[in-house]
Amino acid sequence: MKIIVCMKQVPVQDSLLKITDDNTWVHEDELNWEINESDNYAMEAALRLKEEHGGEVVLLSMGPDRVKESIKQGLAKGVERALHINNEDFTTRDPFINAKLLAAAIKQESPDLVLTGLQADDTGFGQTGPILAEYLGLPHTSIVMEIEKSNGGIKVKRELEGGWFQSVELPLPALLSIQSGSNQLRYATIKGIMMAKKKEIKSLTLADLGLAEDEVDDSNSSLNFNRIFIPEKTKKAEIFEGDPKEIAAKLADKLKNEAKVF
Amino acid sequence: MSVDILVVAEQRDGVLNRATLEAVVAGQGLSKDLGLDLSVLVLGKNIGDLANDLCVGVKEVLIAEHEKVGDYTADGYCAAIKQIVAKEAPKYILFSHTYMVRDYSSKLAAALNRQLVSDCVGYKMDGESPVFVRQIFQGKIDADFTFSGDGANLVSFQVGAFNADNLDSGTSGEVRDAGVAFDEIEVRTKVLDIFEGVKQEVDLSKAERIVSVGRGIKKPENMDLMNELAAVLDAELAASRPVCDDGWLPLDRQVGSSGQTVTPSLYLAVGISGAIQHIVGMKNSGTIVAINKDPHAPIFDIADYGVVGDLFEVVPALIAAVKEIR
Ligand SMILES: Cc1cc2nc3c(=O)[nH]c(=O)nc-3n(C[C@H](O)[C@H](O)[C@H](O)COP(=O)(O)OP(=O)(O)OC[C@H]3O[C@@H](n4cnc5c(N)ncnc54)[C@H](O)[C@@H]3O)c2cc1C
Ligand SMILES: Nc1ncnc2c1ncn2[C@@H]1O[C@H](COP(=O)(O)O)[C@@H](O)[C@H]1O
Numbered sequence: 001m002k003i004i005v006c007m008k009q010v011p012v013q014d015s016l017l018k019i020t021d022d023n024t025w026v027h028e029d030e031l032n033w034e035i036n037e038s039d040n041y042a043m044e045a046a047l048r049l050k051e052e053h054g055g056e057v058v059l060l061s062m063g064p065d066r067v068k069e070s071i072k073q074g075l076a077k078g079v080e081r082a083l084h085i086n087n088e089d090f091t092t093r094d095p096f097i098n099a100k101l102l103a104a105a106i107k108q109e110s111p112d113l114v115l116t117g118l119q120a121d122d123t124g125f126g127q128t129g130p131i132l133a134e135y136l137g138l139p140h141t142s143i144v145m146e147i148e149k150s151n152g153g154i155k156v157k158r159e160l161e162g163g164w165f166q167s168v169e170l171p172l173p174a175l176l177s178i179q180s181g182s183n184q185l186r187y188a189t190i191k192g193i194m195m196a197k198k199k200e201i202k203s204l205t206l207a208d209l210g211l212a213e214d215e216v217d218d219s220n221s222s223l224n225f226n227r228i229f230i231p232e233k234t235k236k237a238e239i240f241e242g243d244p245k246e247i248a249a250k251l252a253d254k255l256k257n258e259a260k261v262f
Numbered sequence: 263m264s265v266d267i268l269v270v271a272e273q274r275d276g277v278l279n280r281a282t283l284e285a286v287v288a289g290q291g292l293s294k295d296l297g298l299d300l301s302v303l304v305l306g307k308n309i310g311d312l313a314n315d316l317c318v319g320v321k322e323v324l325i326a327e328h329e330k331v332g333d334y335t336a337d338g339y340c341a342a343i344k345q346i347v348a349k350e351a352p353k354y355i356l357f358s359h360t361y362m363v364r365d366y367s368s369k370l371a372a373a374l375n376r377q378l379v380s381d382c383v384g385y386k387m388d389g390e391s392p393v394f395v396r397q398i399f400q401g402k403i404d405a406d407f408t409f410s411g412d413g414a415n416l417v418s419f420q421v422g423a424f425n426a427d428n429l430d431s432g433t434s435g436e437v438r439d440a441g442v443a444f445d446e447i448e449v450r451t452k453v454l455d456i457f458e459g460v461k462q463e464v465d466l467s468k469a470e471r472i473v474s475v476g477r478g479i480k481k482p483e484n485m486d487l488m489n490e491l492a493a494v495l496d497a498e499l500a501a502s503r504p505v506c507d508d509g510w511l512p513l514d515r516q517v518g519s520s521g522q523t524v525t526p527s528l529y530l531a532v533g534i535s536g537a538i539q540h541i542v543g544m545k546n547s548g549t550i551v552a553i554n555k556d557p558h559a560p561i562f563d564i565a566d567y568g569v570v571g572d573l574f575e576v577v578p579a580l581i582a583a584v585k586e587i588r
Contacts, residue, residue: 011399013477014556016556017399017402017403019403026399026403094377095368096371096372096377099372118364121399121400122398122399123398124381124396124397124398124399124400125368125380126364126368126380126381127367127368127371127378127380128368130336130364130365130366130367130368130369130372131368131369131371131372133336133369134340134369134372134373135372139336139337139450139451140336140369140451141336141365141451142364142365143361143364143365155454159361159520160361160456161360161361161519161520162519162520162521162522162523163458163459163460163462163514163520163521163522164456164457164458164459165456165457165458165459166453166454166455166456166457167453167454167455167457168451168452168453168454169451169452169454170450170451170452171450180503180504180507181503181504181506181507184509221377222376222377222409222410222411222413222415223377223379223407223408223409224407224408224409224410225405225406225407226393226405226406226407226408227405227406228398228403228404228405228406229403229404229405229406230402230403230404230558231397231401231403231404231560231563233562233563234563234564235563235564235565235566237552237562237563237565237566237567237568238566238567238568239557239562239567239568239569239570240567240568240569240570240571241569241570241571244571244572244575244576244578244579245579245582245583247569247571247576247579248576248579248580248582248583249579249583251551251567251569251580251583252580252583252584252586252587253587254567255528255549255551255567255584256587256588259528259548259549259566259567261471261527261528261548261549262471262495262496262528262584262588
């Protein structure tokens with residue numbers, strides 16, 4: 001089975017974010033980066049399928065030069081090779097344009113299975129998987145926790161709200177959006193890290209993808225990302241800061257005598 | 263006939279998902295602000311009664327009733343709605359951002375060659391046009407979105423963003439068959455069954471006090487500290503999803519949209535950022551306390567008391583203080 005895993009690099013989870021002066025994004029230069037959480041689980045699911053049924057796992061990531069670091073982590077964990085759409089020159093935040101680019105790269109590979117994460121922790125769209133499925137003409141399902149092969153296709157367990165699940169059967173090729181927590185993640189081994197050095201990271205340009213610059217231009221989008229801002233507080237919490245001992249005493253007193261919760 | 267604003271309802275086995283009513287409330291607001299009519303669409307099998315029930319506060323309820331949308335599938339829903347959009351030319355299509363809507367709304371937008379703004383927390387009017395607000399960076403930052411062009415603009419609203427109790431039931435609408443040509447529709451996925459996950463051994467919904475642990479705890483060894491805090495407060499221990507995913511606490515102690523919904527008199531969130539999927543499971547708790555080192559963590563927005571600090575300093579001090587005072 002040939003599996004493509006889409007991987008986005010995002011700011012590390014605890015990042016302190018500073019909004020740029022034009023209020024359109026955050027300052028990126030001071031941030032540290034990591035593989036998006038659910039994408040790590042997508043990669044894990046792909047590696048397990050390959051180990052069980054044979055085949056190949058190909059990582060696909062779009063982003064500037066820095067994403068190569070994350071790609072290498074994937075290669076060290078056992079991914080065979082990677083495709084990198086280098087977008088130093090045309091960053092877009094429109095999920096439909098993003099998906100158009102990713103779809104063009106995926107089409108050239110004709111995989112049996114495409115896995116994406118459920119949602120990217122930065123923009124949080126949660127849209128790329130289902131959009132890709134439409135662009136690629138593949139059946140899909142999302143919020144997937146488990147995948148097994150079944151007669152000619154795959155059977156997956158997907159999450160519903162409130163602790164309920166659903167089994168769904170899909171023919172191959174198909175696309176799945178993977179939910180975090182679906183498997184224990186592996187660590188890269190020393191041997192894996194050594195082997196990764198020899199693995200291919202193929203760089204893809206717009207021309208390689210057969211796309212023209214105006215096709216990936218955000219300003220032609222009918223969706224406008226106008227401005228970003230720190231949300232206004234709706235409820236006023238009483239905030240304690242300072243010496244832990246003093247705060248703790250104050251808080252305990254409030255809980256007992258004001259909130260009366262014990 | 264044509265449609266201005268279309269809310270797509272969500273049902274399973276003829277039972278309406280309450281979040282649909284929130285989307286209807288959002289639709290009523292937009293309908294007033296934009297001077298547009300509001301319609302609702304229900305897809306499924308044996309949904310006649312449900313369609314009748316939905317005929318309040320809207321102009322009409324469209325139904326698409328057939329085997330092929332009997333069980334929800336993205337293929338069935340997208341193909342049926344696409345036909346309806348072609349006929350009715352709605353300006354807006356609204357959803358409540360449930361797990362089902364996550365699964366098909368953006369595929370639908372792609373199939374229509376239109377745009378979706380997903381998981382909005384609300385909208386505001388800028389002159390004549392609505393500006394939709396959604397959260398980015400897990401609720402730490404908000405972003406404004408607008409549409410250009412008239413085509414169908416798709417918007418999903420976060421569960422809880424609108425209150426279903428605010429439904430204006432003034433007018434009563436009519437039911438109309440949407441006239442979908444179901445024989446043209448091909449469904450590639452097959453739904454096998456629906457089942458409940460881990461057996462719930464603890465019922466956190468009855469807990470008086472809950473100490474809830476987030477990823478800020480860093481390592482499983484540190485859970486001892488949380489156990490101790492829970493013990494002095496005589497509280498149940500719960501957690502955010504990543505803590506349960508990592509197996510540091512059993513899955514049945516997870517609070518949130520995919521876990522349990524709780525309403526204790528005290529909910530003490532330690533090292534939890536306050537992502538919406540967590541908040542929906544605990545926001546109706548009595549007194550909410552948050553301990554977090556990040557002053558901008560969204561959990562503080564819904565807390566009554568907040569401690570900005572390192573939990574590894576604050577929690578031991580709190581254990582001591584509670585012991586003294588209880
Ligand atoms: C479909 C879907 C369903 C989901 N269902 C659920 C669900 O049911 N329940 C759920 O909880 N989540 C759910 N999630 C995940 C959710 O989006 C968040 O990822 C999750 O809630 C984050 O958990 P957290 O707050 O523990 O971790 P993080 O977001 O990583 O937050 C950790 C916090 O700890 C703080 N911290 C770190 N170190 C310290 C320290 N030393 N002292 C004090 N504070 C510290 C940080 O400032 C940060 O705010 C779901 C997501 C999706 C997409
Ligand atoms: N730039 C990208 N490169 C590779 N994969 C991506 C990219 N953007 C999004 N994805 C994939 O799509 C998923 C959902 O992203 P989103 O729709 O932005 O929330 C992510 O978890 C990734 O698997």
